[in-house]
Amino acid sequence: MKPSLQVRLSQHLALTPQLQQSIRLLQLSTLELHQEVEQMLEQNPFLEVDDDGSATGDSSAAGATPAEVAAPSAPAEGAADTPWDGGSDTLGSEAASPADGDAPGMEPLDFNGGDREDWENGTEREDFDGRAEAPASRNAAPDDEDSDWTERNTVAPSLPDHLREQLLGMRLAPEDMLLVETLIDSLNEDGYLADALEEVAERLALILELGNPADPAADPQAAAEAALTLREDLLDRLRCALGWLQNLEPAGVGARDLCECLQLQLRDLPDSEARDAALAICRGQLEALAKRDLKRLMAITGASEDTVREAQALIVALEPKPGRRFTRAEANIVVPDVIVQKSGRGWKVVLNPDVMPKLRINDLYAQVLRQHRSQRTGDEGGANLSARLQEARWFVKNILQRFDTIQRVSQAIVERQKGFFTHGEIAMKPLVLREIADELGLHESTISRVTTAKYMNTPFGTFELKYFFGSSLNTEAGGNASSTAVRALIKQFVSAEDAKKPLSDSQLSQMLEEQGIQVARRTVAKYREALKIAPANLRKAI
Incomplete structure (x- = not known):
């Protein structure tokens, strides 16, 4: 085979560290962003929290949008080509100059166009609703000074704490009290007993055997019989403990399945024919109730049609998950990234100041570093500190650019879906990612990043940005x-x-x-x- 010389022309994109960071910050949720900020504050001495709120956090309050503070002249895709302004080392007045070069040890990444995401048009999604299940008053006025998006709910006692408080009022022996608390620890968040009594008895028996090891000289058969007797005794006492647990409030707690949960609640109701029929249905005929098989239910219960209907009404009114109201509400809270407000005849989007990190460059450290660089050149330690300062500038600028992109995309969505904010979801219009991308001059993958795990507060509730695409x-x-x-x-x-x-x-x-x-x-x-x-x-x- 003869050697040959070939010429190939190709294009590729080299992602600078700044652009990589910009893309990564853009796709983070609010919680992940704050975790990233906390980590950066610990690692970079040039970055500090702006207690005065004059930087990232309160840029809009000072009459300037994030775009005006950070002056990002291009979206995420074009961040590598965005020129850096010159000036001092304070936020918004200086960013690293391209003449300074990249930070030492941070080489550009050769990227061959593989960053495009598969979710092209946003039309096929598993989450059809997109609504954030945020309880309490999520429709409160966003400009209310007393509203705190991060502290919507008061802290309520958990289900185990609620049960233990009732247990203190019961005159039980210490051993029985311990067994009931063991069962309380075995409850899941719905209030059901997650472990079988036999498994709990087996674990307790092993703990007791480890605490009181058997005599090696004892008869093995006698030791085995003693262990079996211990397990049977524990199982009997656990059954009694379960009875005490199931008598606590809320009714139905400690049940092992849905049928038992409903029966425990029905037993607390006044005696009547409808209640007796409901108990008969809950003993294993819930499938017939779900299928609305009236004739079969009448045959099972031996009750009249009216009685069966009353029994159905009783069962429907019961709580299938007794521990539901003790579930931590904080887990369901979604803090919106943007807030939609009425503005004249239209709508405007403002950033939620509660989710914007308040950061700035430490002026004292930056001045000391400038003096050090002017006095000593070629110092390796000074070069490393310069890289950390540049890293801090990049981080602040990319955060500002992230919020600016979110606001621009959100405003474009609001302009396209004006009918929704006036008449609700019935007035929603078809919308795909490409339409917003073409309007703002961004890539579809950028729109996908912006609309994922970012939320908008509207007059009809809080929704993920992706909800507005269909x-x-x-x-x-x-x-x-x-x-x-x-x-x-x-x-x-x-x-x-x-x-x-x-x-x-x-x-x-x-x-x-x-x-x-x-x-x-x-x-x-x-x-x-x-x-x-x-x-x-x-x-x-x-």
């Missing part, structure tokens, strides 16, 4: 309807249906067609399941 469906008039609006219509139809004659998927499809929206029955079933609406046969009232 595929389009054809209409008879030749226009397009958003899939979100179609789901809202389905929800309206189901809420207004006759409980005795619920609407099937085919009927819902016909009703949508009467509205001029062409949706197949399978698509209706898909949207119905996404809305967590049961099929027609399970929605039918007995």
